[in-house]
Amino acid sequence: MFVDNSNFYTWGMTNVGGLENLYNAVNKAGIQYFKNLRIDYGRLLKLIINNREVGSMPYFVGSRPPSYDSLWKYVEKKGLK
Numbered sequence: 001m002f003v004d005n006s007n008f009y010t011w012g013m014t015n016v017g018g019l020e021n022l023y024n025a026v027n028k029a030g031i032q033y034f035k036n037l038r039i040d041y042g043r044l045l046k047l048i049i050n051n052r053e054v055g056s057m058p059y060f061v062g063s064r065p066p067s068y069d070s071l072w073k074y075v076e077k078k079g080l081k
Helices: 004-018 041-049 072-077
Strands: 003-005 057-060
Touching: 003 004, 004 057, 004 072, 041 072
Parallel strands: 003 057
Antiparallel strands: none
């Protein structure tokens, strides 16, 4: 499994803003987005894995999630690195 954090976050701000009518910013290209989007990567990983056996270590690429993100507890609980 490979998750590109940067693309996920960038398009998440645009799509969530539209789906939830939460636009609160406009980028240089004139595209509206929700600048306050926060993604809980632990919940995302749990949703993606969905109790399936993972063949190899999952990779998250991009910015490091903050220390309070549930990702760190999930990774520790599952014995991942």
